[in-house]
Amino acid sequence: MNGPAMRQLPASRVPVSRVPVQAGAITIAAVLLGAGCVVWAAVPLAVKGWGGFALFLAIFTVTAGALRLALIAVPVPEDSFLLSGPVRAGLRALELLRQAPWEEGAVLAVLWLEVRHPSRPWHTAVLGAALIAYLLATHLAESGAQPPVLRPHTRVLAAGAVLLALGAGAGMLPAAAPGAGSALLRLVAAGALIAAGALVLPYVVRGENQG
Amino acid sequence: MSSPAPNEPPARPGPGPAAPGTVLELRWRSSRHARRLLTLGLAGLFIATLARRPEFAGLAAPALLLLAAGRIQRRPPRLVVRARPSSRRGFEDEVMALDVTAEGQDGCDIRWTLHPGREIAPVGPPVADGPAARLTFTPERWGRRDLGTLDVTLRDRWRLSEGHASLSLPRIDCYPAPASQQTRVVLRRLPNRLGEHPVRVPGEGLEFSGVRDYVPGDRQRSINWPASTRRGRLQVNTFAAERSQDVVLLADATSDVGEPGRSALDLALRGTGAAARAYLDARDRVGVITYQWGGATWLAPGLGRRQVYRIIDSMLSADTGGWTSGASFRRLPRAALPPGALVVVFSPLLDRRFVETLRDMRERGFAMLVVDVLNAEPPARPGGLMRSTDRAARRIWRMEQEAIRFSLRELGIPVVHWDGAESLDLPLAAHTRRPMAARR
Numbered sequence: 001m002n003g004p005a006m007r008q009l010p011a012s013r014v015p016v017s018r019v020p021v022q023a024g025a026i027t028i029a030a031v032l033l034g035a036g037c038v039v040w041a042a043v044p045l046a047v048k049g050w051g052g053f054a055l056f057l058a059i060f061t062v063t064a065g066a067l068r069l070a071l072i073a074v075p076v077p078e079d080s081f082l083l084s085g086p087v088r089a090g091l092r093a094l095e096l097l098r099q100a101p102w103e104e105g106a107v108l109a110v111l112w113l114e115v116r117h118p119s120r121p122w123h124t125a126v127l128g129a130a131l132i133a134y135l136l137a138t139h140l141a142e143s144g145a146q147p148p149v150l151r152p153h154t155r156v157l158a159a160g161a162v163l164l165a166l167g168a169g170a171g172m173l174p175a176a177a178p179g180a181g182s183a184l185l186r187l188v189a190a191g192a193l194i195a196a197g198a199l200v201l202p203y204v205v206r207g208e209n210q211g
Numbered sequence: 212m213s214s215p216a217p218n219e220p221p222a223r224p225g226p227g228p229a230a231p232g233t234v235l236e237l238r239w240r241s242s243r244h245a246r247r248l249l250t251l252g253l254a255g256l257f258i259a260t261l262a263r264r265p266e267f268a269g270l271a272a273p274a275l276l277l278l279a280a281g282r283i284q285r286r287p288p289r290l291v292v293r294a295r296p297s298s299r300r301g302f303e304d305e306v307m308a309l310d311v312t313a314e315g316q317d318g319c320d321i322r323w324t325l326h327p328g329r330e331i332a333p334v335g336p337p338v339a340d341g342p343a344a345r346l347t348f349t350p351e352r353w354g355r356r357d358l359g360t361l362d363v364t365l366r367d368r369w370r371l372s373e374g375h376a377s378l379s380l381p382r383i384d385c386y387p388a389p390a391s392q393q394t395r396v397v398l399r400r401l402p403n404r405l406g407e408h409p410v411r412v413p414g415e416g417l418e419f420s421g422v423r424d425y426v427p428g429d430r431q432r433s434i435n436w437p438a439s440t441r442r443g444r445l446q447v448n449t450f451a452a453e454r455s456q457d458v459v460l461l462a463d464a465t466s467d468v469g470e471p472g473r474s475a476l477d478l479a480l481r482g483t484g485a486a487a488r489a490y491l492d493a494r495d496r497v498g499v500i501t502y503q504w505g506g507a508t509w510l511a512p513g514l515g516r517r518q519v520y521r522i523i524d525s526m527l528s529a530d531t532g533g534w535t536s537g538a539s540f541r542r543l544p545r546a547a548l549p550p551g552a553l554v555v556v557f558s559p560l561l562d563r564r565f566v567e568t569l570r571d572m573r574e575r576g577f578a579m580l581v582v583d584v585l586n587a588e589p590p591a592r593p594g595g596l597m598r599s600t601d602r603a604a605r606r607i608w609r610m611e612q613e614a615i616r617f618s619l620r621e622l623g624i625p626v627v628h629w630d631g632a633e634s635l636d637l638p639l640a641a642h643t644r645r646p647m648a649a650r651r
Binding site: 078101103104107108111115119121124125127128129131132135136138139142143144145149150152153156157159160161163164165166167168170171191 | 242243244246247248250251254255258262264265266267268269270271272273274276277280320322326338340366368369370
């Protein structure tokens with residue numbers, strides 16, 4: 001019923017492959033990036049009014065997201081009829097932890113923290129880059145994929161970084177004239193940049209696919 | 212019958228004819244990653260518009276660009292999947308493999324997730340990546356088992372959308388892990404059929420029986436020259452004849468008591484498998500009768516290694532051999548229960564009708580041996596507190612069991628106890644040393 005045992009290659013003939021990045025390292029990176037985003041958006045600390053709540057929300061959602069990533073490999077039994085009450089409650093909590101969109105909440109809370117500060121374009125641009133890195137690291141950690149799967153993203157991310165810098169630059173431009181009109185003008189300029197990027201995008205992606 | 216190798220993963224199948232694939236329709240939807248990017252992009256644009264701060268529009272730009280790039284990607288609407296277990300038959304705790312391959316994924320990443328069926332345990336992670344993968348599992352308990360379902364998840368190059376499909380996996384037959392048995396119980400009177408058991412009748416076997424005077428017609432090579440020299444006339448060696456016997460294994464499937472994995476039914480099937488293998492190795496004809504509520508399934512005695520699989524198949528399902536209704540075996544045909552056969556019974560002896568059937572068979576002259584596979588007692592009251600009535604009930608139950616076994620011994624049916632952990636040779640030792648007489 002059994003076939004012959006699987007043939008083992010001698011040690012010298014075992015193909016040498018690049019050591020894959022450990023899933024734990026990616027998870028830690030995601031957690032650190034999330035915590036860094038919260039800190040970056042929160043300083044200088046302004047906990048008055050809704051600021052305190054926004055900070056609490058950001059810390060809570062980033063922590064819950066980290067817990068979700070840490071417990072992602074915990075198996076869940078299919079039948080829970082014979083389990084004790086505490087175990088069933090724990091499984092229910094684990095299910096909630098896995099299904100709730102913690103990272104979306106963390107993004108919203110961090111942006112809320114950032115928008116409470118007066119305009120600081122380059123600070124916001126760095127936060128944008130960190131948030132993208134946080135989301136990509138979270139995706140890698142939860143899917144168990146290795147960083148090379150993000151290779152197709154390189155050109156698009158580079159184009160996004162250019163737009164990020166242009167957006168920050170647009171934010172630093174002095175207003176042409178006081179009033180709502182000049183702010184709207186700057187906004188339209190930023191939107192036009194994004195639209196231009198979207199128009200260029202098909203050519204960038206086509207080149208990536210061919211490569 | 213090849214012995215199971217519990218810890219040895221099966222080899223990869225060689226290049227044979229490709230199994231027909233299953234076409235799976237994929238259900239595409241946005242990934243969690245895409246939903247997060249969309250949240251970031253929309254929130255950035257919303258804040259930029261509301262707060263009139265263009266840097267937030269720039270913050271939204273990378274996420275929106277990634278989403279736009281993902282929309283350009285083509286997604287295959289369907290996928291051809293081939294899933295083939297390394298074998299359709301296996302033993303308990305034998306490591307088996309499921310080889311899966313996919314075609315038509317259009318450059319998407321594939322993830323396979325095995326959701327095992329009942330009593331199927333994955334060995335190692337139940338998740339594998341790549342267009343060709345191998346998932347290992349082990350059946351934990353005998354029976355016809357559904358392997359479960361296989362979930363296929365395709366991710367596009369941008370990781371923004373996921374295609375999902377499920378595939379129902381085939382069934383496998385899981386045989387009970389046979390116990391160990393090397394020795395055999397042999398009857399004193401065997402049918403006149405060539406076999407491997409030496410008997411007292413002289414014949415053409417290998418075992419030396421004695422010497423006698425030479426008579427014309429004896430072969431010259433059988434002359435015993437030392438004896439001829441001593442006695443002064445030609446002496447020839449005589450040898451014992453070698454015969455085979457009919458063995459009918461009787462498995463009692465009416466009671467399944469005890470902890471799962473070591474219950475009476477588990478031990479009965481494992482013992483039956485071990486005995487079938489031991490007797491078939493000695494060229495005996497072995498058949499099986501599985502006694503159930505309301506009747507019995509049977510398989511006529513036969514020879515050869517394939518008979519082991521037939522016997523276990525007949526115990527796992529009733530689609531081989533025959534069926535007889537009623538608790539008595541009087542209606543069984545002679546082919547199923549040949550006269551003069553050795554009947555080896557594996558039973559916890561809890562069903563009174565079955566015990567009566569054994570007495571009836573004994574009175575009809577069958578040589579029988581009962582292997583008692585009862586290793587459990589009535590469960591204690593929840594909470595562990597035993598009242599005096601509980602203790603009295605348990606004592607009465609034990610005395611009843613002892614009385615049943617005593618009555619069988621009085622009828623000339625030896626009863627030996629087997630705990631399932633030790634080899635079957637130990638409880639049978641008293642009956643394998645010398646041929647067993649069938650008293651009438």
